[in-house]
Amino acid sequence: MKILNVIASMHPEHGGTSQGVRNAIPALATFGLENEVVCMDDPDAEFIKADDFVIHALGNSKGPWQYQEKLLPWLLNNIANYQRIIIHGLWLYHSYAVNKAIDQYKRTNKSVNTPAVYIMPHGMLDPYFQQASTRKLKALRNWLYWKLIENKVVNGAEGMFFTCEEELKLARIPFSPYRPKSEWNVGYGIPQPPAFHVTMWGQLVEKFPQISKDGYWLFLSRVNEKKGIDLLVQAYLNLKKKGNLKIPQLVVAGPGLETTFGQHVQHVAASEKDIIFTGMLEGDMKWGAIYGAQAFVLPSHQENFGIAVVEALACTKPVLISNQVNIWREIEALDGGIVESDTLEGATIMLEKWAVLSDGHKQRMAEQALAVYHNYFTIEQAAKRMAQALKSLKYA
Structure with a gap:
C-alpha cells in the first residue's frame, strides 16, 4: 500500500509534527506501507535532502494560510499513485487543497477508486486554542474557518488519527458539527534513542562549558508562551531566593530566543547565572543535553504529545510536566515523573518536589521513566496501530 503524507512543512524547527512523520515512516515500512511526503518547503533545503524517503517539496508557501499554488495541480496529477492520504495538521491551505483535489478527482474519475483520506490533527483541535485569553482573535478566525471550510474537511475524511486518548476526547469539544466517520487512537512513538x-557530552560542554557535569533541569522546546517557560523561569528564581534547597542549574534549549517573548524571558533571567540559554540543540548535542540532565521540565499550557518529553523518558530521565501535556496520565500512572498544574504555583511545586526527593527515589523514578516509554511510546507500537487502521478499509 502506498501512502501520501501531506504536511505544511517538514522543517525541523516547526515542532513535533514533522518529527512525528519522520519517526513513523521507517516503522510503517516494516508493515508493508510505503510512504511519501508532499510539503511546501524549498526543495533545495538541507533538511529535505537529509531524509531517506521521498519528499516532494513544492517550494515555500505564502502568507499565514501557507498557500502554495503548485499543491492542488500536483495533487490532481498524482492522486492516482496512492491508496491512502494522511493530512497532518489543520487550519492551513494543505488540508483544504486535499479536500478540493479529492472532490475534483471523484467527479472526473467516477469509475476509478479514490484514495481514502485520513486526518492527523496533531493537537490542533485542542480546546486550548479556542479558550486561551491571548488567542481571542485567532479563536474567532478558527470558528469562522471551521464553519466555512474545515468542518467539510474533517467530516468528509474517512477517519481521524489521534496520538493519545486524551487528544481524541478533547477534539470533540471545541467545534460543531464534528462528526468524523471514525476515530482512531493510533498513538505516537519515537525510535529508541x-x-x-x-x-x-563533549560536544555540548565544548560549546557551553558553564553547564554543570553534576546535572541540571532541562527545558528542551520552543521558547514560546504556550510552553510555560516564563512560569518555569520565575519558579526557578523564586526557589533560588528561598535558599533552603539545593537547586541545580536550569538549561533552556530551543529556538525562539530572538522573538519578543524570548527576549523578555532572557531579560527576566539575566540576574541568575545558573539559568543557561543554549538556543536550539540538534544531533549529538541534543542527546548530550538530555543524558546529562537530572530531569526534564515542561510546564506547558498545551502539549498534544510532547516528543521531547518521550525522548527524555526513553533516556531514563524523569519528567516534570504540567497536566496540560496530554500524555500526563500515562506518566503519572507509572511514576515516571511529577505532574502539576500549568501555573506558577504548579511549576514551583513540581520543582520543589523533585529537589527534596532522596537519591534513591530519583533513581527509582528514572527506572520508571524508561518503563513508561516501553509500555506506551515505542515507535513500533504506534506504527502497528496506524498500520492496522490504514489496512482496515478496503481500497476506497
Missing part, C-alpha cells in the same frame, strides 16, 4: 556516548 542512540545510546549515550561521551562525544555527545
Whole structure:
C-alpha cells in the first residue's frame, strides 16, 4: 500500500509534527506501507535532502494560510499513485487543497477508486486554542474557518488519527458539527534513542562549558508562551531566593530566543547565572543535553504529545510536566515523573518536589521513566496501530 503524507512543512524547527512523520515512516515500512511526503518547503533545503524517503517539496508557501499554488495541480496529477492520504495538521491551505483535489478527482474519475483520506490533527483541535485569553482573535478566525471550510474537511475524511486518548476526547469539544466517520487512537512513538556516548557530552560542554557535569533541569522546546517557560523561569528564581534547597542549574534549549517573548524571558533571567540559554540543540548535542540532565521540565499550557518529553523518558530521565501535556496520565500512572498544574504555583511545586526527593527515589523514578516509554511510546507500537487502521478499509 502506498501512502501520501501531506504536511505544511517538514522543517525541523516547526515542532513535533514533522518529527512525528519522520519517526513513523521507517516503522510503517516494516508493515508493508510505503510512504511519501508532499510539503511546501524549498526543495533545495538541507533538511529535505537529509531524509531517506521521498519528499516532494513544492517550494515555500505564502502568507499565514501557507498557500502554495503548485499543491492542488500536483495533487490532481498524482492522486492516482496512492491508496491512502494522511493530512497532518489543520487550519492551513494543505488540508483544504486535499479536500478540493479529492472532490475534483471523484467527479472526473467516477469509475476509478479514490484514495481514502485520513486526518492527523496533531493537537490542533485542542480546546486550548479556542479558550486561551491571548488567542481571542485567532479563536474567532478558527470558528469562522471551521464553519466555512474545515468542518467539510474533517467530516468528509474517512477517519481521524489521534496520538493519545486524551487528544481524541478533547477534539470533540471545541467545534460543531464534528462528526468524523471514525476515530482512531493510533498513538505516537519515537525510535529508541542512540545510546549515550561521551562525544555527545563533549560536544555540548565544548560549546557551553558553564553547564554543570553534576546535572541540571532541562527545558528542551520552543521558547514560546504556550510552553510555560516564563512560569518555569520565575519558579526557578523564586526557589533560588528561598535558599533552603539545593537547586541545580536550569538549561533552556530551543529556538525562539530572538522573538519578543524570548527576549523578555532572557531579560527576566539575566540576574541568575545558573539559568543557561543554549538556543536550539540538534544531533549529538541534543542527546548530550538530555543524558546529562537530572530531569526534564515542561510546564506547558498545551502539549498534544510532547516528543521531547518521550525522548527524555526513553533516556531514563524523569519528567516534570504540567497536566496540560496530554500524555500526563500515562506518566503519572507509572511514576515516571511529577505532574502539576500549568501555573506558577504548579511549576514551583513540581520543582520543589523533585529537589527534596532522596537519591534513591530519583533513581527509582528514572527506572520508571524508561518503563513508561516501553509500555506506551515505542515507535513500533504506534506504527502497528496506524498500520492496522490504514489496512482496515478496503481500497476506497
